[in-house]
Amino acid sequence: MKSSLFKNAALRGTENLVDIYVENGLFKQIAANITTVPEGTHVVDLGGKLTIPPYCDPHIHLDYVFSAFNPAAANKTGSLFEGIQRWSETKGSLTVNEIKIRAKQAMRQEMLTGVQHIRTHVDVTDPKLTALKAMLELREEVKESCDLQIIAFPQEGMYAYKGGDELVEEALKMGADLVGAIPHFEFTREDGVKSVERAFELAVKYDKMVDIHCDETDDEQSRFLEVLAAQAYRTGLAEKATASHTCAMHSYNNAYTYKLFRLLGLSKVNFIACPTENIHLQGRFDNFPKRRGLTRVKELHDAGINVCFAQDSMSDPWYPVGNGNLMNILDAGIHIAQMMSMEEIDNALDFITINGARTLNILDSYGIKEGNPANFIVLNAKTGFEAVCNRVSVACSVRKGEFLFEREPEVIKTNNPLLQA
Ligand code: 17E
Ligand code: FE2
Numbered sequence: 157m158k159s160s161l162f163k164n165a166a167l168r169g170t171e172n173l174v175d176i177y178v179e180n181g182l183f184k185q186i187a188a189n190i191t192t193v194p195e196g197t198h199v200v201d202l203g204g205k206l207t208i209p210p211y212c213d214p215h216i217h218l219d220y221v222f223s224a225f226n227p228a229a230a231n232k233t234g235s236l237f238e239g240i241q242r243w244s245e246t247k248g249s250l251t252v253n254e255i256k257i258r259a260k261q262a263m264r265q266e267m268l269t270g271v272q273h274i275r276t277h278v279d280v281t282d283p284k285l286t287a288l289k290a291m292l293e294l295r296e297e298v299k300e301s302c303d304l305q306i307i308a309f310p311q312e313g314m315y316a317y318k319g320g321d322e323l324v325e326e327a328l329k330m331g332a333d334l335v336g337a338i339p340h341f342e343f344t345r346e347d348g349v350k351s352v353e354r355a356f357e358l359a360v361k362y363d364k365m366v367d368i369h370c371d372e373t374d375d376e377q378s379r380f381l382e383v384l385a386a387q388a389y390r391t392g393l394a395e396k397a398t399a400s401h402t403c404a405m406h407s408y409n410n411a412y413t414y415k416l417f418r419l420l421g422l423s424k425v426n427f428i429a430c431p432t433e434n435i436h437l438q439g440r441f442d443n444f445p446k447r448r449g450l451t452r453v454k455e456l457h458d459a460g461i462n463v464c465f466a467q468d469s470m471s472d473p474w475y476p477v478g479n480g481n482l483m484n485i486l487d488a489g490i491h492i493a494q495m496m497s498m499e500e501i502d503n504a505l506d507f508i509t510i511n512g513a514r515t516l517n518i519l520d521s522y523g524i525k526e527g528n529p530a531n532f533i534v535l536n537a538k539t540g541f542e543a544v545c546n547r548v549s550v551a552c553s554v555r556k557g558e559f560l561f562e563r564e565p566e567v568i569k570t571n572n573p574l575l576q577a
Pocket of ligand 1: 217236240311433468469472474
C-alpha cells in the first residue's frame with residue numbers, strides 16, 4: 157500500500173489549515189492535524205499554501221499548436237475567418253507523428269502550470285482524419301498524467317465542407333468523445349441551424365457530449381446559441397452540452413438577451429469563454445468604438461449559468477502568443493469581463509478549476525474530497541486573492557497522490573537593501 161500525508165494545506169473557503177492523507181491514489185482523510193498514519197507514509201509539509209483541484213483547460217486546439225511559424229499561415233487581418241482560410245491552405249502536409257510532437261509540447265507547457273484536465277478540438281474536415289488518429293493515440297499514451305477529451309470538430313464546416321457531417325460521424329465511431337460544429341461558418345443560416353441539430357442527433361445516437369464553436373463573430377444576427385440551447389433542453393443533453401466562444405452575445409440587444417437568458421437557464425448548457433483569443437480576433441471589422449467581443453461572462457455567471465475560461469490557441473493562425481498558462485487566461489478574463497470586486501477576485505479561480513470541471517462533466521471525481529482521486533495543485537499564495545493579484549506560479553502538481561512535478565522557489569540575488577526581504 158502506498159500512502160502520503162500532505163500537512164498544512166490551505167483549502168479555499170476554510171479558515172484553518174488541514175492535513176490531507178492519501179492512500180492508493182485516493183483522498184482517504186482530510187482533517188486538522190492528522191497524527192496517526194501507517195508506518196512508511198511519506199510526509200510532505202505544504203507550509204500553509206493554497207491547495208486547490210488542478211486547473212482545467214476545457215477548450216484548446218492541440219492539432220493547431222505551434223503551426224503559426226509557417227510564413228504561409230500568417231494571419232494579416234487578425235480575424236477568425238482569415239485564420240480558418242490560412243489553416244485550410246497550410247494543413248495539408250500534417251502527419252500523425254508531427255502532430256503528436258507539437259501537441260505533447262503544448263500539454264507539457266499546460267501541465268507545468270497546473271493543468272491536469274484538457275478538452276481538445278480536433279479538425280475532422282480532412283478525409284484522412286490524420287489529426288484525429290494522432291489525438292486518439294495521445295489520449296491513451298498520456299492518460300496516467302493528464303485527462304484528454306477529444307471533440308470531432310469540423311473546422312471548415314459540417315456542410316460548407318463536402319462530407320463534413322460524415323467525417324464527424326466517422327470520428328465519433330473511431331472514439332472521439334464529443335461532437336463539434338461551427339454554425340456561424342456554414343454558408344447559410346439554415347445550414348448553420350441544420351449543423352447544430354445534426355450535432356445533437358449524433359450525440360444522442362452515439363452517447364457523446366456536445367461542444368460547439370457557436371457565434372464566434374461580431375454579427376449580432378448570429379443566433380445559433382438559441383438553437384443549441386433549445387436542442388440541449390429538448391434532447392435532455394442539458395449540462396452535457398457546451399457553447400464555446402458565443403462572441404455575438406456581446407453584440408445582442410438587451411431585450412433579446414433577456415429573453416435568451418431564460419432559455420439558457422432552462423437548458424443548463426455550459427459556457428466557455430476564451431478571453432485572450434477573442435479580445436484579439438473580435439472587433440476586427442469595427443472602427444471606433446471597437447467592441448471587445450467577449451461573451452457576457454459576468455452576466456451569465458451572475459444569472460447562475462456555468463462559465464469557465466480556456467486557452468484555445470498556442471501559436472496558431474488565430475492567435476500567436478498562447479503559452480498554456482491558465483493563470484494568464486484568468487488574469488485577462490477578469491479584466492475584460494470587468495469582474496474585479498474583491499469578492500469576484502477571491503472567487504476567480506473557479507473559472508479555471510471547478511467551473512471548467514463542471515463543463516468537462518467530471519464533477520463526480522473532481523475536487524479535494526475523501527474518496528476522490530488525489531489530484532491537486534499547490535499555489536505560491538495563501539489565499540485566492542493573493543494568487544490572482546500576484547499571478548502566482550504553481551509550486552507542485554499532484555496526481556493520484558504522486559508528484560507530477562515540484563517547482564523550486566525562485567531565487568533572487570541582490571545586495572540592494574530595498575530589494576532584500
Ligand atoms: N478555430 C476556430 O474556429 N476558432 C478559434 N478561435 C480557433 C480555431 C483558435
Ligand atoms: Fe476554438
